Amino acid sequence: MLPILLSGCWSSKEIEDLALYAGLALDTGMEDKTERVLEDKGAKYPRKKKLTATLQILPVRTVGGKSNKQDPPRMPYNNISGTGDSILEIFRQFSIRLDQPVIGHHLKVIIVSAELLKEQPIENVMDFLLRDNDIRPSTMVFVSQGPAKHTLVSKENNSVPAFHIMGMMRNRSRTSKVMAPVTLNKIDSLMYAKKSFALQNLVTANGEVEFSGAGIIKGSSGHWIGTLNQMEAQALTWLRNEGSAGVVKAEVRNEPLTYEIKEMKSKISPKVKGEEIEFDVKITADGRIIEIWDSAAGAASPFTTEETTAVIQKQIEDMLNACISKLQKRYKADVAGFGDRLAIDQPALWKKVKDNWDEVFSRSKINFTYDVKISEYGSFVEE
Template sequence: MIAFTFRSRRIVSVRKCIAACVACAFLTGCWDSKEIDKLSIIQGVAIDTNQDMLELTYQHLIAQKSKKNTYTNVTTLDNDSIQAASRDQAKLVSHAPLYNFIRLVLISDQALKKTRIDELLDTFTRSYKPSRKSLVMIVKGNAKEALTKLGKHKDMPAFDLEELAANSVLNSKIPRKTRLGEVSIHISQGTDFIIQRLVTNESNQLAGAALVSGTTKKFVSWVNEKDVIGINWMLGSSKGSIIKVEDPKTKQHMVFEVEDAHSKLIPHVNGEDLSFTVRIKTDIKLNETSVVSAELLKEPFIRTAKETVEGEIRQIVLQSLHKLQKEMRADVAGFGRKVKVNYPAYWDQVKDHWQDTFSKIPVDVQVKVQIERTGAYTKGAGA
């Protein structure tokens, strides 16, 4: 019967029907068509708490010319979960939200004290739409405030903060920027980590870091800028920053730029005892000096400068290490991972009480400095 149908003349109309079906199939994309002028492109997210509720703020990408220093295209929503708050947006905003271009997520320290960071960021990492490249920052006080402050160049706050975060290559007081993907990795591994801290007064300003515990996954404390410098040296991420030292004889200052920095954490296990060597290697160049009597290209100057810088770095690292070990008891530089990787059997013994173990390990810091360039002058003015 079927064969008969196909063989008869009706085959032409059957083919036409099939062709029509096929044509419909190629309309596939239309289900997801979105008109670009009917979209609300979300650039930044801020998470606060409001009593028991979570407060979610979205920054929408809308071109605005304004002489004021505030950005007004934000919506703030309260609910008990991020998704629920996000959907409450439908009551306020007519355009369909597009989450593909979220550049940064700001979390207030209050929210992070109450709720675990993986809970707060879950909806962003779970969906495939926001990228794992989005930045994460912790804001002191009110996170949604930060999304209303325009940058110095009158950029949108989300753009401005994104570029600001990248400035850790210029100043070692700024910790390395943290991305959603990295937070996710830290959460999976259960390690402590630091996130850039943002302070909002007149304008947005980066200031130190926030420490997030790997076990409770909540906010622990702030880390001041001095300690951030030490952590940056331990992580080998001080490249591009400067280091200022005093000439031991003349007590005048020299400022060096770090051209290259590497660090290595070397664990030593001797029976039950664990110790660490932190080996830092760096190449620097002279950017500014007020030492008058220096022969910059001569051996004595190079040697004293080298030793001074080595001593300075060593002291910074030891200080911040002391604070990390004794006060915060937080292993943000990845000492635990090194033990795990190099002495897996030993790690199995100590991993349950790693915080205690970490606070007691003796650490030796070795610094090696190479002065590569001294700039246009070969001598100080008086030499």
């Protein structure tokens, strides 16, 4: 019996026999040059070409294999694209182009183009990814302006774009323009509840990728409906109480004055007046003046602390008002957590309005109060 007990996992597969992919990009259906050439040579099958999937496959040495120093340099990833009517169909087509089966145990990021989410509801796009037990629920999901597959290309020879994007999320400790990650597991619950939500937006240029604002997904339809710019996304992070650091730039005598946020918080409190729902939002910030370009200002500050605080607070007010205005008037979508707070504080009322919450939110009055502090003016030497 002992040899049987020590026989190991009967279903295991050697890592060298698998094509591990770390990134997945999903776009509207558009064949690349390789696919068109293959099709011209007879590689055809019935399809409507609803979407294009691009996998970022890792060579074995990237995930733990050893390489010989005498080997010629290789790209640390290989991208392959396929066009079809479903993600699984495309993955199975890769099986007649690759010598290894693709497997998603190491998938880190999924990027979906805004154009695809205009055409298809996110429920359709995510269906296979949520059902497939190879893919981890902790995989992060993003939206892109422009082709999603461009986010999986790097001008750096030793960089794996999927890992790079995942690593960029660590910069949340430096700037609140980097939003809290949205995982497959989180998207599943949001879709089930028909809630509107925001995804970190990616833009690309010359082989570089940048986080730039947020894409808004409408809960009732599942479609992409628009974007928040970088400052509005920073305000959204603040409203959701998910930020820890950031920068606010003000203008003093046409020169920049920069406030570094060391602590940022928000508190949303719903109020019910008859049939009207209002929200009181308290915004708090503590930080320091870290950069002053006004040469006439002196070493510390161009104004008194009270005047400087007022200048910084005005910038914060403008940022938050712009975000709320766009969410309420243009998109009519609560992605800032107002409904979540109402559900906690007023559960009976929430049950009455939750099915039409985005519309109710768009009519709700939101009152802001601010507590902005300047704790220090950085290190400086007076002449």
